[in-house]
Amino acid sequence: MLANKIMIVEDEGIIAMDMRSQLEGFGYDVVATAFSGQEAITLASRHRPELVMMDIVLKGSMDGISAAQTITKSLHIPVIFLTAYSDPATLRRAKTTGAYGYLIKPFRPDELRASIEVALYKHQLERKLKESEQWFAKTLHCISDAVIATDADGKIRFMNPVAETVTGCQLEQAKGTVVSELMTLLTESNRTVIENPVPKALRSLAVTGLDCATILVTRSGAELPIDNGAAPIIDDDGTVLGAVLVFRDVSARRRMENLLRESEERFHSAFDFAAIGMALASVNKRFLQVNSSLCMIFGYSAEELLASGLQMLTHGNDYDTLLDHYLRQVLSDELPSFQVEVECYHKIPGKIIWALLSASLVRNAAGKPQYFIIQIQDITDRKYAEQQLIYVANHDPLTGLLNRAQFHDRLTQTISSARRHASKLALMFLDLDRFKLINDTLGHRVGDLLLQAVSERLKSSIRINDTLARLGGDEFIVLLSDIYHIDDVARIAQKTIEALTQPFTLEDNDIVITASVGISVFPDDGENSQNLMMNADTAMYLAKDRGKNNYQFYTAEMTARSLERMTIERGLRHALTHYELKVYYQPQIDSTSGRAVSVEALVRWQHPEWGFVYPDRFIAVAEETGLIVPIGIWVLRTACLQARTWQENDGPFTQVAVNLSPRQFIETDLFETIKEVLAETGLKPCCLELEITESAIMQDPERTLQVLQQLHKLGVRLSIDDFGTGYSSLTYLRKFPVHSVKIDRSFVMDIPGDEDCMTLVRAIIALAHELKLKVTAEGVETGEQMAFLTTQQCEILQGYLFSRPASAEQLETDFNTAALKTFLSGNND
Numbered sequence: 104m105l106a107n108k109i110m111i112v113e114d115e116g117i118i119a120m121d122m123r124s125q126l127e128g129f130g131y132d133v134v135a136t137a138f139s140g141q142e143a144i145t146l147a148s149r150h151r152p153e154l155v156m157m158d159i160v161l162k163g164s165m166d167g168i169s170a171a172q173t174i175t176k177s178l179h180i181p182v183i184f185l186t187a188y189s190d191p192a193t194l195r196r197a198k199t200t201g202a203y204g205y206l207i208k209p210f211r212p213d214e215l216r217a218s219i220e221v222a223l224y225k226h227q228l229e230r231k232l233k234e235s236e237q238w239f240a241k242t243l244h245c246i247s248d249a250v251i252a253t254d255a256d257g258k259i260r261f262m263n264p265v266a267e268t269v270t271g272c273q274l275e276q277a278k279g280t281v282v283s284e285l286m287t288l289l290t291e292s293n294r295t296v297i298e299n300p301v302p303k304a305l306r307s308l309a310v311t312g313l314d315c316a317t318i319l320v321t322r323s324g325a326e327l328p329i330d331n332g333a334a335p336i337i338d339d340d341g342t343v344l345g346a347v348l349v350f351r352d353v354s355a356r357r358r359m360e361n362l363l364r365e366s367e368e369r370f371h372s373a374f375d376f377a378a379i380g381m382a383l384a385s386v387n388k389r390f391l392q393v394n395s396s397l398c399m400i401f402g403y404s405a406e407e408l409l410a411s412g413l414q415m416l417t418h419g420n421d422y423d424t425l426l427d428h429y430l431r432q433v434l435s436d437e438l439p440s441f442q443v444e445v446e447c448y449h450k451i452p453g454k455i456i457w458a459l460l461s462a463s464l465v466r467n468a469a470g471k472p473q474y475f476i477i478q479i480q481d482i483t484d485r486k487y488a489e490q491q492l493i494y495v496a497n498h499d500p501l502t503g504l505l506n507r508a509q510f511h512d513r514l515t516q517t518i519s520s521a522r523r524h525a526s527k528l529a530l531m532f533l534d535l536d537r538f539k540l541i542n543d544t545l546g547h548r549v550g551d552l553l554l555q556a557v558s559e560r561l562k563s564s565i566r567i568n569d570t571l572a573r574l575g576g577d578e579f580i581v582l583l584s585d586i587y588h589i590d591d592v593a594r595i596a597q598k599t600i601e602a603l604t605q606p607f608t609l610e611d612n613d614i615v616i617t618a619s620v621g622i623s624v625f626p627d628d629g630e631n632s633q634n635l636m637m638n639a640d641t642a643m644y645l646a647k648d649r650g651k652n653n654y655q656f657y658t659a660e661m662t663a664r665s666l667e668r669m670t671i672e673r674g675l676r677h678a679l680t681h682y683e684l685k686v687y688y689q690p691q692i693d694s695t696s697g698r699a700v701s702v703e704a705l706v707r708w709q710h711p712e713w714g715f716v717y718p719d720r721f722i723a724v725a726e727e728t729g730l731i732v733p734i735g736i737w738v739l740r741t742a743c744l745q746a747r748t749w750q751e752n753d754g755p756f757t758q759v760a761v762n763l764s765p766r767q768f769i770e771t772d773l774f775e776t777i778k779e780v781l782a783e784t785g786l787k788p789c790c791l792e793l794e795i796t797e798s799a800i801m802q803d804p805e806r807t808l809q810v811l812q813q814l815h816k817l818g819v820r821l822s823i824d825d826f827g828t829g830y831s832s833l834t835y836l837r838k839f840p841v842h843s844v845k846i847d848r849s850f851v852m853d854i855p856g857d858e859d860c861m862t863l864v865r866a867i868i869a870l871a872h873e874l875k876l877k878v879t880a881e882g883v884e885t886g887e888q889m890a891f892l893t894t895q896q897c898e899i900l901q902g903y904l905f906s907r908p909a910s911a912e913q914l915e916t917d918f919n920t921a922a923l924k925t926f927l928s929g930n931n932d
């Protein structure tokens with residue numbers, strides 16, 4: 104243990120030394136000796152002794168009492184006076200310093216030691232007490248509660264700053280006031296004045312709290328809700344020293360409680376009456392609370408749900424796992440909440456409910472998961488509507504087959520798979536032949552029924568894992584996957600074509616159709632869906648060109664042809680509006696008179712880059728694309744106008760023959776158009792001859808007959824073009840109101856070498872005459888041909904022998920009737 108540190112203040116050196124030796128002899132540590140008052144203060148502040156032994160009479164002006172004043176007050180070091188003086192005035196002065204002892208010299212060593220020990224002990228006690236007071240004072244200052252201490256009469260002795268604020272009264276003013284005068288207390292419920300708990304505590308000597316919610320009315324009249332209690336202060340002897348009242352302003356807490364209550368009420372009312380299903384579920388997914396909407400959605404009672412968990416709604420399906428996954432993520436704080444669409448089960452077996460489920464987790468203040476808040480919205484109707492929309496977006500409404508977009512997706516996927524497995528697949532592009540005719544003749548309703556029946560028949564002729572789609576109109580497509588031999592594709596195509604040729608009976612109509620099929624194969628004919636579809640389409644056109652009702656595999660040169668076709672089509676559209684088309688005329692000669700009786704109008708295309716383009720190159724494309732209709736009308740109008748101009752100007756020709764395409768019969772009101780053109784140009788109907796091919800007639804014989812009869816009535820002349828090359832049906836020759844037939848140049852060109860041709864030409868002329876029809880022979884290039892035809896009494900001759908087709912201006916200058924006569928009289932060599 105360390106020795107207590109003591110300082111000696113003594114003006115007599117010898118006495119000071121004696122004192123030091125005594126004190127050290129007692130075991131104290133004498134840290135310094137001072138001889139004057141000033142020196143005592145300096146050394147005390149430097150050495151901080153635990154006790155100062157102070158003589159009163161010292162060297163210098165400051166005596167020991169004055170020095171002790173400073174040392175005790177400023178340095179808080181206890182002082183014992185050692186003096187020979189004991190007069191009342193000195194004693195009075197010494198008392199004011201709060202000295203810890205006063206020894207009159209001479210004193211005994213044991214008296215000295217006893218005084219020192221008592222002083223050291225007393226000072227230690229006082230220090231501890233002071234520390235403890237400081238602790239209390241600080242605590243009372245810092246706590247958020249208001250504290251008021253009273254004496255045994257209930258008069259205020261102490262108030263901490265919070266009490267001053269709450270009561271609105273400073274301690275200095277309040278001191279000595281009876282506590283119940285400082286603060287009036289009312290019950291919150293009926294505002295009756297209640298007794299302050301302090302007097303109660305003083306009476307009962309027990310801790311006294313307030314029974315009910317209390318309002319404190321401060322001196323300023325402000326009212327504050329408070330919480331309080333009082334306790335008596337009783338010393339060790341049982342003497343009541345006073346009471347302490349502790350209270351706090353609870354308005355903030357009340358506000359919070361109110362807010363919390365309101366919020367809870369709002370939550371409960373929102374929960375109970377929400378239109379969507381709501382539940383609280385434990386972290387183990389057991390239902391803790393459910394609302395009535397949730398019960399309604401799933402058909403369960405609240406009890407049934409509360410006895411189970413979330414799994415009851417999704418048990419065992421894929422969404423069970425999905426939900427688990429998300430809930431775990433929320434529990435582990437990876438997600439704050441989630442929203443997911445899940446397929447659930449209604450209580451009624453088999454009934455599916457689609458739910459939009461949102462969940463979030465409630466944690467306590469320590470962050471521990473408490474429960475999930477789950478919201479469930481019944482989106483079954485929306486989901487079905489969505490599914491319906493998806494279905495509609497992906498399917499053809501008429502046949503229920505996949506549509507183009509969906510087929511494209513399926514094809515892309517199948518190509519990827521075929522690429523991975525190095526396997527082949529094939530596309531069959533199928534187009535019904537002359538479907539338009541069925542629509543036009545039997546009506547769209549039958550057309551639709553036919554498309555539905557065709558789709559059913561196609562379904563039954565393909566394998567289960569093949570894909571069938573309708574691309575639009577009368578176009579179907581079949582994706583044949585896992586192809587090992589191209590022969591298999593050919594067999595399927597043939598089978599499909601044959602299946603379609605079986606008659607369909609629709610609304611009492613027996614309908615026979617055929618189809619043209621184009622086939623492309625992956626990877627041989629294209630690496631992607633677009634190319635494969637394009638190439639199957641191209642092959643289908645070839646099947647059409649090759650007489651329909653057949654299938655064709657795609658070949659590379661088809662692409663070149665199809666490109667050419669596209670270029671021609673684009674060019675023709677441009678040509679129509681940019682005056683690139685021209686009409687040339689080829690004279691037709693009366694074989695008896697040698698007179699040029701008519702001209703045939705033949706269209707030409709004067710292309711700015713390609714030069715002169717002949718109809719053989721573009722008529723077929725115009726026919727396919729429908730451009731032949733506006734071209735045909737333009738040729739008709741131009742030719743009629745030209746014939747009328749020649750008539751008016753004494754030109755070489757008075758009649759004109761114009762070719763009609765099959766589509767002009769089907770797609771336009773041909774009769775009205777011709778009537779209008781004749782009226783417009785002023786050409787008499789008898790001056791116009793229309794050349795129709797056999798195939799045009801056969802496309803829609805009924806309709807053609809009707810139009811031809813109208814034209815015949817009008818007075819227009821009608822002729823069968825290319826006779827002998829097509830059906831050569833004698834029936835229509837009889838039935839149709841035609842005036843002449845035109846022998847195809849393929850028969851004329853082999854005259855006189857080919858006997859068969861000559862026999863055929865003879866027979867055609869005889870037959871025509873039999874039916875009272877005139878005959879025109881085209882392609883007459885030589886005198887022999889002319890002589891033979893004239894001998895057979897072929898009425899009209901047309902060919903290079905007389906003139907090549909030429910422009911109207913050219914013919915006007917070049918044409919010479921006299922020259923023709925020369926031909927006819929046999930002097931043409």
Ligand SMILES: Nc1nc2c(ncn2[C@@H]2O[C@H](COP(=O)(O)O[C@H]3[C@@H](O)[C@H](n4cnc5c(=O)[nH]c(N)nc54)O[C@@H]3COP(=O)(O)O)[C@@H](O)[C@H]2O)c(=O)[nH]1
Pocket residue numbers: 689703704705706717718719722735738762763764794824825848881882883884901902903904908
């Ligand atoms: N629908 C329409 N078809 C038209 C129209 N203009 C022409 N065409 C048809 O195009 C085919 C080819 O016609 P074109 O190249 O004009 O050939 C005609 C004559 O130039 C040719 N001809 C005439 N005499 C001879 C000859 O002595 N030798 C020979 N090698 N060729 C000759 O024959 C074509 C006339 O044929 P046709 O109409 O059958 O009388 C052709 O099928 C045209 O019909 C049009 O405006 N609309």
